Amino acid sequence: DAxxxxxxxxxxxKTGKRIMLECSQTKGHDRMYWYRQDPGLGLRLIYYSFDVxxxxxxxxxxxxxxxxxxxxxxxLSLESAIPNQTxxxxxxxxxxxxxxxxxxxxxxxxxxxx
Amino acid sequence: xxxLEQSPQSLIVQEGKNLTINCTSSKTLxxxxxxxxxxxxxxxxxxxxxxxxxxxxxxxxxxKLDEKKQQSxxxxxxxxxxxxxxxxxxxxxxxxxxxxxxxxLQVFP
Numbered sequence: 126d127a128x129x130x131x132x133x134x135x136x137x138x139k140t141g142k143r144i145m146l147e148c149s150q151t152k153g154h155d156r157m158y159w160y161r162q163d164p165g166l167g168l169r170l171i172y173y174s175f176d177v178x179x180x181x182x183x184x185x186x187x188x189x190x191x192x193x194x195x196x197x198x199x200x201l202s203l204e205s206a207i208p209n210q211t212x213x214x215x216x217x218x219x220x221x222x223x224x225x226x227x228x229x230x231x232x233x234x235x236x237x238x239x
Numbered sequence: 240x241x242x243l244e245q246s247p248q249s250l251i252v253q254e255g256k257n258l259t260i261n262c263t264s265s266k267t268l269x270x271x272x273x274x275x276x277x278x279x280x281x282x283x284x285x286x287x288x289x290x291x292x293x294x295x296x297x298x299x300x301x302x303k304l305d306e307k308k309q310q311s312x313x314x315x316x317x318x319x320x321x322x323x324x325x326x327x328x329x330x331x332x333x334x335x336x337x338x339x340x341x342x343x344l345q346v347f348p
Contacts, residue, residue, distance in 0.1 A: 129281075158335070165248075167327065167340040168282075175334075183335070215281060225270055225289065226333050230281035 128152045129231040131216050137237045138206050146201045146234050148216030156219045157199040158228065159183075159191060161212040168215065174199055175221065206238045241266045243328055243339035251345045252318050260313040260342045262328035268308045272329040272336065282327065285313075318346045 129150045138144050148157065159171040160183075170183030172191040180191060188210060192200045203210055213235050217228040242265040252258050262271065270289050274282040286295045288304035288311060295302050299316045315322055323346045329336040 160338075165340060167243075168329075168338040170335060170337070173335055213279070217282075221333075224333065225287055226331060226336055227272070227284055227287060228282075228329075228336065229284070230274075232281045233279070235279070 129216060129218055129229055131214075131231040131234050133234060134232065135235045137239065139239050140207055142206050144203045144206055144236070146203075146214055146216075146236070148199045148201070148231055150197050150216075150218045150229075150231075152218055152220075152229060153196075154218035154220045154229070155196060156221055157193065158217040158219070159189075159199065159201045160215045160217065161185070161210075162215060162233075163212050171201065171214075203236075203238075206236075208238045211236060211238045241330060241337055243330055243337060245326075245328060245339040245342050247342060248340065249343045249345075251347065254319060254346055254348050256318055258315050258318055258344070260326050260344075262311045262313070262339050264309050264330055266309070268304065268311070268330050269332060270330060271302075271304055271308075271311045273302050273311070273313055274327045274329060274338075276325040276327060276341070278324065285326075315344075318344075320346050320348070322346055 158173040160168040174193045190202045216231040219228045272287045273285040276282045291306045291308045301314045325341045327341045328339045
């Protein structure tokens with residue numbers, strides 16, 4: 126079984142709709158991240174969380190919100206989707222207390238906003 | 240803020256050939272991570288470099304961090320179709336990483 130799972134894997138929605146992407150992990154990691162990937166732009170950090178009560182904005186948080194429901198679950202919401210939010214979204218996890226930040230990624234959610 | 244630039248953006252090589260991908264940072268690197276992404280899938284961690292001059296290998300992939308810790312290279316020896324994908328370098332601290340734009344590698348028979 127995958128350690129980091131994302132649902133749905135693919136989603137097509139319309140402009141203005143609210144949508145939630147979910148991430149779950151069984152790695153026991155305390156840190157979780159949401160990224161989006163666009164062609165030619167690499168991965169950009171949207172939000173990250175160091176524990177259930179700690180949520181931080183990344184470089185491109187506008188138009189997004191997150192919820193850390195439990196240590197193992199981290200959801201990303203688009204309150205009112207717009208076409209330029211069409212992208213591949215990744216969730217990642219890591220473990221605190223180390224002197225390096227190896228992150229483990231989910232398989233991604235491909236989101237299309239029409 | 241720190242920026243990572245990868246070159247080339249795209250690479251097409253014949254199976255069996257060697258190749259090198261570069262990652263250059265605008266600031267000193269205190270941890271450089273290499274990931275591989277198969278098309279449309281998640282990222283897989285390859286290796287991490289921390290010390291200037293450090294070199295690590297995994298199977299036919301070797302990564303180096305230069306002495307000044309501002310550039311890293313990823314070298315693949317005798318490329319195979321299984322090496323195809325997108326290679327991304329990442330850098331940052333123990334809290335968060337930034338990533339380069341990626342290098343798309345295609346290997347043809």
